[in-house]
Amino acid sequence: MSGAVTPELKLPPKVSGEKPGVGHMEEFSVNFARFLMRCNDECGELAEYNMAGQQTVLMSGPAAQEAFLKGLDKHLSRAAAYQATVPVFGKGVIFDAPPDRMKTQLKIQVDALRYQNMKSYAAVIAEEVEAWVSDWGEEGELDFLDEFIRLTLNTACHCLLGADFRYRMTAEFKALYHDLEKGLQAIAFVDPYLQQPLFEARDNARARLQELISEIIAERRADPDTTYGDALETFMSGTYSDGTSLSDNEITGLVIATMFAGHHTSSGTAAWTAVELARCPEYTADILEELTALFGGGQDLTFENLREIPRLEAFIEEVLRLHPPLVLLMRRVIEDINYEGTLIEAGKTVAISTYGSHRNPVFFPDPETFNPCRDRASTPEMMWAYIPFGGGPHKCAGNAFAMMQLKSIFAALLPKYEFELVDPPEDYQDDLSAIVLKPSSPSRLRYRRRT
Amino acid sequence: MAMKISIDRALCQGHSVCLGECPEVFNVEESDDAYPQVVLLQETPAEELRDKVMAAARYCPNHVITVTEV
Numbered sequence: 001m002s003g004a005v006t007p008e009l010k011l012p013p014k015v016s017g018e019k020p021g022v023g024h025m026e027e028f029s030v031n032f033a034r035f036l037m038r039c040n041d042e043c044g045e046l047a048e049y050n051m052a053g054q055q056t057v058l059m060s061g062p063a064a065q066e067a068f069l070k071g072l073d074k075h076l077s078r079a080a081a082y083q084a085t086v087p088v089f090g091k092g093v094i095f096d097a098p099p100d101r102m103k104t105q106l107k108i109q110v111d112a113l114r115y116q117n118m119k120s121y122a123a124v125i126a127e128e129v130e131a132w133v134s135d136w137g138e139e140g141e142l143d144f145l146d147e148f149i150r151l152t153l154n155t156a157c158h159c160l161l162g163a164d165f166r167y168r169m170t171a172e173f174k175a176l177y178h179d180l181e182k183g184l185q186a187i188a189f190v191d192p193y194l195q196q197p198l199f200e201a202r203d204n205a206r207a208r209l210q211e212l213i214s215e216i217i218a219e220r221r222a223d224p225d226t227t228y229g230d231a232l233e234t235f236m237s238g239t240y241s242d243g244t245s246l247s248d249n250e251i252t253g254l255v256i257a258t259m260f261a262g263h264h265t266s267s268g269t270a271a272w273t274a275v276e277l278a279r280c281p282e283y284t285a286d287i288l289e290e291l292t293a294l295f296g297g298g299q300d301l302t303f304e305n306l307r308e309i310p311r312l313e314a315f316i317e318e319v320l321r322l323h324p325p326l327v328l329l330m331r332r333v334i335e336d337i338n339y340e341g342t343l344i345e346a347g348k349t350v351a352i353s354t355y356g357s358h359r360n361p362v363f364f365p366d367p368e369t370f371n372p373c374r375d376r377a378s379t380p381e382m383m384w385a386y387i388p389f390g391g392g393p394h395k396c397a398g399n400a401f402a403m404m405q406l407k408s409i410f411a412a413l414l415p416k417y418e419f420e421l422v423d424p425p426e427d428y429q430d431d432l433s434a435i436v437l438k439p440s441s442p443s444r445l446r447y448r449r450r451t
Numbered sequence: 452m453a454m455k456i457s458i459d460r461a462l463c464q465g466h467s468v469c470l471g472e473c474p475e476v477f478n479v480e481e482s483d484d485a486y487p488q489v490v491l492l493q494e495t496p497a498e499e500l501r502d503k504v505m506a507a508a509r510y511c512p513n514h515v516i517t518v519t520e521v
Binding site for chain 1: 461462464465466467468470471482483485486487509510512513514
């Protein structure tokens, strides 16, 4: 992409079916992943649609996706595109912070996910998973989406906020969290400040969560000699370049942003992994064999031991291909772009669809077939086609944490229990009613202890 | 055959896995206001470091490190 704009540039082709006033909003809201696939089918690499007045250009294919993902904030702004997150994360936090402060906040967030911390997170996750399955008994039936929402909220809290907070968590906390998630539906990306009960609940939840987290911050400030080894400690010790610390509001916001980034994305992927394992007994048998070889002697699920489990990794990667938790990534165009002879004007939004990219038959033949053994990353071009964590300078910084957690969960579960579907296979569908993809409810599986 | 290491700093977010695996070859430079970044201490390390270098490259979450044979 270059900034040089000449008069003979084309404009991106427009997607059909636009309605007065709302544009493509209605079709988008029904199933945005399928809508974006239609845009690409109809118009090709660039496809312009209208979100209630906000012109948005969908960029499809590895080359366009690479240009999108390599874009720097000063050209393709994440902050301007993700204003819907501001009431959720808080004023002055990440996408509402001035560029320099945003950069530092994101750096402090990644500091909490570095190598040293990951080792203690692995131990915490193993402990949580063991506690979680301890009352399962010989056999039973569970809604695994609900179960994984519960488990990953516990692991996220425990890793990021410490044992303290984790064991004092109440039903209230979970309900607040749920309200925040509902506040990020598609309508929030049009106007997150509409008068709606949904947004009122979101704002009340944000305020109350800040009270809860501020209490813990105050307790820790009063007891400066204790160390915790969790993300909150990293956030509290982080500083801006002028030496000042993050405010309570910013720390709270960073906690919410981190939990939000890691929680529902992980629970949805874990639930889809469980469903696909139940649907694919032949792959499950191969993974079980691999896990037995690695952990059959009672080896612990430590960070080191979890680093390399190729069959399980390939299986999870295939889950992420068909069910990428974040379907739609967006940026706001800050200055006019010349993309291969087409003008994308400043003020428009550009978007990429992981869901559509992962179903492109050129790169993923027979795309709807679940096949862990297929190629997903053998060439640079494939790397820009397979983008469950995005890519480039703004790639999801939690990708290693997410993979480690998923591997830990299934390395613990599979040797203990076998799983089967309760409902007909076609009843398990992608649910796109929230911004994070998950399996449709209920996601019931039957489990039985292995003999 | 000897190893030659190259790094793509544009992809680095400072996760520091490489530093954990092979501190003889990789360091991570801290920065006040941006992601810390990997720094290569040796471009063509000795053969006895091969396993550690390969582990650093394999486990880097952002695939920043490339090892070629020269």
